[in-house]
Amino acid sequence: MSCHREIEHAGLVRTLIVKTTRLCTSNCAYCDVVSRKKPGPSSMSDDVAKNLLQRVAEYLRAKPDDAITWIWHGGEPLLLPKAFYRKVLESIREQYADVSDRLHFDMQSNLMVMDREWAELLQDMGLTSIGSSYDPEPGIRGPGESRRSDIYNKAFLRGMRIAEDAGLSVGIIYVVTKKSLANPLELFRHLTNLRPDGALKFNPVLLPENRFPELRITPEEYADFLGAVFAEWWPNRQRYGKIDPFQTLVQCIIEKDTNGLVCVDSGICAHTHASISLDGRIAQCGRSDDWDVMSYGNIRECSLLDAFESPLRLEMKERYGSLRAGECSDCRFWDICHGGCPLDSLQPRGHFKAPSPWSAAQRRFIEEYFEPITGICFQSVTS
């Protein structure tokens, strides 16, 4: 039995989370970028972007079967001047055309400053969709000390309309907090009414210690939230379309295809993910960069290839073997969980060898809701 998914090194799609700025138009309660103010520049310079492009091209030339998904992240990436992105595009056209078909851009933006010109520029970069976030609950997402959601939501709706009119589809991530638990179904309807034809994804709120304890939820609460929504989604899934994590689980459990698993469940993030911070630092991912752990060097002196093969990743890669032999040995959900995000183990325990507490949410959701509602019993994907 394999401990984690076999990695086909040829033909890997690497995910690069590129943090362009720590500035933001909003002050969302659960945002790590806002809460962990760091010294140093507030935005990525043209030089860092130039270096990064060189590193990306160098990687793609060395690995002709691989591809890179480059996710513009922040802060709010649309706060950088448009010229910054235009220069990146120009360089790709002029210097890196030979690898451009294996470099795909994506973006996570709050859309508050979206305008037609931005939409066109993003399309020039090849984007067909853009990820965003929204919360109807007051006081969660918004600018200022009191997080003015009225301001956020108005600008967000405007931005969403502009993006969609230009032909960019907008996917919404909804972060489940304590406030979401009061009426999951109403909330689900509100979100799907807003986006009748767009993708919607639920994530649990992850808050650093001492920040907004009143918003914190337990894995069990998250599972129960998902369960309440799933009971509505499953019989009406044609109507509601792609809602995650449901769609991905259906794909895994029914179609036995685990390719859509997100990083925390995939068991391969040690092979696939890296993030680049404003000053060119390479970390495991956006989360590890926010937390200042798993740093692999700086693109000035470290190639992406070296970062992906860093011995620091070894411990992370070995995690799966020890989990499979230990705490996760009898678990029938291994194939779609892999012990969850390694950082959830590292933060409190200082090592990678424990499963994430959020794995319990996945288990509870499947056993208490997915299986009884669908009548389908989960069986190991690899068996």
Add this chain to the structure above:
Amino acid sequence: MTVTTAGSPLGADSGYELVSDPARAREALSLRCGGCLPPLLYETDTPLGEVPLDFPPSARQLWLYAHKPGRPATWIRKRREFLDHRLYILLSDRDPFSFTAARILSSLGVPCGLRQEAEQPDWEAWADLLGYAAYAAVPHAPVEPFASAMRSYRPERARPFCMDALAIIVRQSRKPSGPDADATDLSNIREREMCDAERVDRFFLDRHPCSFCPAWRVCMGTYERIRGEGENTCSVFFREWMEACECPAIEK
């Protein structure tokens, strides 16, 4: 003769001729080449059973919009005439008996439809009629606005459901695709959303009850001022509407 649609409830360019005088209706129907002329909408306050049906045979389509259905005993025996004149009978939900009348007409094989005009719709009565139009296993003529909207419904697509049988048959008469015309597609929803951007913002920014409604996708707040109370609400009706459209046992 000039064809006038002035005064038409759907606007001057709606593509049918509106008459309210029976003599004028007869005259319009006796024109030669009736098949090339737009449908004639004969609107009357006379109860259905008392409308004289002494129209000349014509290839021209005749829609009879009777504000009051009146007692069935007065019109049930006119079935043959309804069918001979290929009448399409429109009724208004302002008269509560229209719901029963539509059911009877449909069971007699006479195509008919209801227009939503009441200041406060009886949503339960609409749901009952929907139940008959969608699920009744006995042979019956189509009842609009349900029949064609049901054919064009797509679960994954958000479109407001048009509750006006007249608007639907007008659209059908114009479309070469006939009865399969997309009856809900009265206006391009994207355009509609655009010009109603402020309205949509208001629903979502103010957390208006419509933004939490399970039927938003087939209504989009159209009936927000006449939502009803208790179980007799637009939301309950529209949920049943979606269920009927998505019911795999119904042949569309």
